Amino acid sequence: MKKVFISDIDKYLDQEVKIEGWIHNFRSSGSLYFLQIRDGSGFIQAIVSKNDIDKKLWDECEKITQETSIELEGKVSKHPKKEEYEIQVNNLKLLQIAEEYPISNKDHGEAFLLDNRHLWLRSKKQWAIQRVRDRIIQATYDFFHQEHFIKIDSPILTPNACEGTTTLFGVDYFDMGKAYLSQSGQLYIEAAIMAHGRVFDFGPTFRAEKSKTRRHLTEFWMMDAEMAFCNHQQNMEIQENLISYIVQDVLKYCSQELEILERDINKLKKIKAPFKRMTHAEAVEFLQKNGSKITLEDDLGAEDETLITKNSELPVFVEKWPKNIKAFYMKRDPENENLVLGSDLIATEGHGELIGGSQREDDYKILKTRIEKEKLPMKDFQWYLDLRKYGSVAHSGFGYGLERLTGWICGVHHIRETIPFPRMINRLTP
DSSP states (O other): OOBOOGGGGGGGTTSEEEEEEEEEEEEEOSSEEEEEEEOSSOEEEEEEETTTSOHHHHHHHTTOOTTOEEEEEEEEEEOSSSSOEEEEEEEEEEEEOOOOOSSOSSOOOHHHHHHTHHHHTTSHHHHHHHHHHHHHHHHHHHHHHHTTOEEOOOOSEESSOSSSOSOOOEEEOTTSOEEEEOSOSHHHHHHHHHHHSEEEEEEEEEOOOOOOSTTOOSEEEEEEEEEESOOHHHHHHHHHHHHHHHHHHHHHHOHHHHHHTTOOHHHHHTOOSOOEEEEHHHHHHHHHHTTOOOOTTOOOOHHHHHHHTTTOSSOEEEEEEEGGGSOTTBOEETTEEEEEEEEEEEOSTTOOEEEEEEEEOOOHHHHHHHHHHTTOOHHHHHHHHHTTTSSOOOEEEEEEEHHHHHHHHHTOSOGGGGSSSOOBTTBOOO
16 A cells, blocks of 8 residues: 555545544544544545444544544545545554643633644644745745855854844853854855855844844844845845745645635735835835834834835835944945945735845945944954955845744744744743
């Protein structure tokens, strides 16, 4: 008997197959058992008829509990009314009868579910979110490789902050003093563009911000990309093409997951480049007209970001920011030295910032002056300055937060659900 995965079941209509998985849910009508089976790749209903199996196997069915692991054999059939498949069971074996499962079908509080995150991951919604997350990662790799990028791994232990902030996790590094858990791989992969032209990294990053908002995690996954011979406008074009590619890829490969999440796919179908662009000044003017107290020297708050895309079907780039609220390495706007050639991409439906990016300063003397002005440790940044001494070119980059992107595509309110085991200022377990 051939073992098959539920995700491939449509290829085996009217054939005898073997399925291995877990009892996600079940019910009995007296002479029939309806078993909802999960094997990791998907879900399927298995029907056990009292008339079609011997008494010993029927007695085994009466021992079934939620999350019992099971091996079953049967014939694949089509549901009479839906575009779904079922297994008409003729043999089964209980591998391990699960104890009473703590997460029932009734509602549970968030704290309880997070305390039981190791089990909560099995629920249909959480299963769907993690599979969309996986697809986003795959689509990112596919897009970059077809656009001539290669992956470069940046270090997690660093001697300094990427942007000079103090929200870092410090660790004692042998007899060399303090090292820090990385908050971005950006500076390191900038070094690689002089060898490879276009590069990206993808890995865990850490920020010690004491924030409890729905958009923040202490440990999260970042994708950073850097491109040589790339200006600010070209940078935004790559970003919007990447996001469009990812969304359309998820629609193509994750229809079941999006259905479980009850996601409005018509909104996702509209996510195609080009996206709308507005300057920071234009954004401030728009927000002030809509009741915000933001000024020309302010960053956008969560409510501001929501307002900007409230009536937009597409994400919106907010570009050309005041230099005083952006990082030292961003190139100044040649038309206005008080602005930088940077952009934030704001998601639709109130999900906030997805991407931050900019053209990077490529002039050695200018960048050195900024590092000195911000009183950053020159010895820790000298290697970064060196990149501007040997064949410096115009270059740009950006980064997205995987959890925020996953939350937006899934339509999930709290990004803590988009990472398998969330780490927050008040949570380190499980």
